[in-house]
Amino acid sequence: MADENNPNGGNGGGGSNGSSTGKNGKVGLVERVTTGVKEDIHALKTDIPAKAKEQIEGLKDPTKTQVYTSIFRHKHDDTPRNRALGVLSNVFLHLHPAKINRDAVRYSYTWGMGGITFYLFIILTYTGVLLMFYYHPSKVQAFRDVLYLEHDVPFGKILRNMHRWAAHLMVIGVWLHMFRVFLTGSYKKPREFNWNIGVLLLVFTLLLSFTGYLLPDDQLGFWAVTVGTNMARATPLLGHEGPFGSMLGMTPYNDVRFGLLGGSIVDANALLRSYIWHCIGIPIVASVLMIVHFWRVRKDGGISGPAPVMLEAEADKPRRGPKAAGE
Numbered sequence: 519m520a521d522e523n524n525p526n527g528g529n530g531g532g533g534s535n536g537s538s539t540g541k542n543g544k545v546g547l548v549e550r551v552t553t554g555v556k557e558d559i560h561a562l563k564t565d566i567p568a569k570a571k572e573q574i575e576g577l578k579d580p581t582k583t584q585v586y587t588s589i590f591r592h593k594h595d596d597t598p599r600n601r602a603l604g605v606l607s608n609v610f611l612h613l614h615p616a617k618i619n620r621d622a623v624r625y626s627y628t629w630g631m632g633g634i635t636f637y638l639f640i641i642l643t644y645t646g647v648l649l650m651f652y653y654h655p656s657k658v659q660a661f662r663d664v665l666y667l668e669h670d671v672p673f674g675k676i677l678r679n680m681h682r683w684a685a686h687l688m689v690i691g692v693w694l695h696m697f698r699v700f701l702t703g704s705y706k707k708p709r710e711f712n713w714n715i716g717v718l719l720l721v722f723t724l725l726l727s728f729t730g731y732l733l734p735d736d737q738l739g740f741w742a743v744t745v746g747t748n749m750a751r752a753t754p755l756l757g758h759e760g761p762f763g764s765m766l767g768m769t770p771y772n773d774v775r776f777g778l779l780g781g782s783i784v785d786a787n788a789l790l791r792s793y794i795w796h797c798i799g800i801p802i803v804a805s806v807l808m809i810v811h812f813w814r815v816r817k818d819g820g821i822s823g824p825a826p827v828m829l830e831a832e833a834d835k836p837r838r839g840p841k842a843a844g845e
């Protein structure tokens with residue numbers, strides 16, 4: 519392509535008449551450099567004062583700086599829109615709804631039981647992980663580890679008992695929460711699906727307790743699990759003593775009880791299986807279900823309740839619209 523600054527065209531200094539073209543090329547280059555430098559100086563003259571002005575403005579009002587607006591992306595005027603944006607555009611606050619039903623914040627409506635159950639689950643996870651540092655799921659070690667925790671590990675007794683008590687309270691909490699949901703009729707449309715997720719959560723909460731029962735490997739746990747898993751013998755189709763079980767070829771060595779215990783008696787394999795279900799399998803499933811459960815509460819229009827979303831001051835005002843006019 520021809521160079522606009524080079525009247526001879528071509529590649530500047532290249533070609534047979536190299537010397538004259540080369541001279542013109544150098545002139546063109548010098549001109550271009552000078553113009554460039556002039557432009558830069560001009561830009562500096564105008565840009566620097568503009569930047570300085572911007573920075574001084576920023577010192578006067580930090581909310582106008584680029585740094586501030588890159589973090590806070592909405593205004594702070596006290597309008598309903600900005601209040602909603604304040605919640606929605608914050609990574610922590612957005613977990614809460616921007617607007618809620620008045621009943622949702624009335625403690626006597628929910629007793630906070632769902633929240634308390636979740637809080638207990640967090641405590642159980644935390645104390646459970648700490649207990650894992652001291653516990654081995656083997657017939658030789660398990661009971662000794664529990665004794666060691668009770669008598670020798672610093673704060674071991676309180677750690678173990680925090681885990682035990684939180685487990686008892688979680689079972690009580692989940693029942694009370696379900697009772698409240700039932701009393702307020704919150705299982706009805708559109709919350710049927712979430713009620714079912716809740717039923718699964720109840721089952722998994724009970725299974726967490728049951729699998730934890732065996733872990734100390736004491737007499738109480740051993741016999742509780744013996745009785746519990748003996749019931750599995752009578753499972754329809756899958757238990758060797760259950761309806762249709764024998765017709766399907768179930769024996770004590772291949773039925774559902776065998777699968778739960780990892781053998782035909784409560785022994786080392788049962789302990790290991792309980793441990794893995796208790797510490798990994800069930801907590802993961804329960805956590806996923808809780809995520810779905812909380813998401814559904816939001817999607818179903820927040821916590822149920824008779825009150826519409828409005829301020830108390832607004833609730834006293836006479837209603838407008840066709841219904842108020844008696845149509």
Ligand code: HEM
Binds near residue numbers: 639704714716823
């Ligand atoms: C691990 C167990 C559970 C946890 C952590 C949990 C947690 C929660 C939380 C935090 C809420 C918000 C309202 C509140 O605090 O009361 C809620 C609502 C709800 N839960 Fe649960 N829940 C559990 C088990 C259950 C069970 C067993 C059921 C019923 C079978 C259930 C059914 C519901 C329903 C239907 C709602 C919506 C209630 C409404 O809109 O008023 N949940 N749950």
